[in-house]
Amino acid sequence: MRAYLTQLRDVIDQPINDVKASCSPRTSQSDCDNALRKYHRMNKEKCSEYDKNLEVYEKSRHFFGGTEFDRFMKTVSEIFENGDEMALAFFVDMVLVEFIDLVKEGRSLYRMLAFNNYRCYVGNVALF
Numbered sequence: 119m120r121a122y123l124t125q126l127r128d129v130i131d132q133p134i135n136d137v138k139a140s141c142s143p144r145t146s147q148s149d150c151d152n153a154l155r156k157y158h159r160m161n162k163e164k165c166s167e168y169d170k171n172l173e174v175y176e177k178s179r180h181f182f183g184g185t186e187f188d189r190f191m192k193t194v195s196e197i198f199e200n201g202d203e204m205a206l207a208f209f210v211d212m213v214l215v216e217f218i219d220l221v222k223e224g225r226s227l228y229r230m231l232a233f234n235n236y237r238c239y240v241g242n243v244a245l246f
Contacts, residue, residue, distance in 0.1 A: 122228065126178060129236045132161065132168075133175035165238035174236070177227050186220045 140153035162168045181187060190212070197208045213221055 122231070125231050126174070126227075129171055129231065130175040130178055132238065133172055136161065161238070167236070168238045170234060170236055171238050174227070174230055177230065181220075181223050181227055184220075186217065190217050190220055 136154060136157040140157055141150035145153070158168070158172065193208070193212075193216075197205050
């Protein structure tokens, strides 16, 4: 699991840095969007497959930022306070019933990482 998360972080690290560099807390949304488009354009010039990184970034944002993932994390926290049998029953129920859509979405994200090459590890380019 740790290796998977490290691989995910490596792929989405540049899009995250693009957002950080483009959007300070005092930046208006339109200025942020314009700066972000410039970063994406420059990074695509450096690496033509940069869109693949952006696709994984958007998919992971949707997965980890969704309400279903929040509900899953709260439920997992509650389950850890109970015994092993309860935890096992939870994970069986999770995969088969309650969080099936979350599991499918996570599997899809995993497959994107496992079966594609992500060669774009571009550094941030200063806009100034």
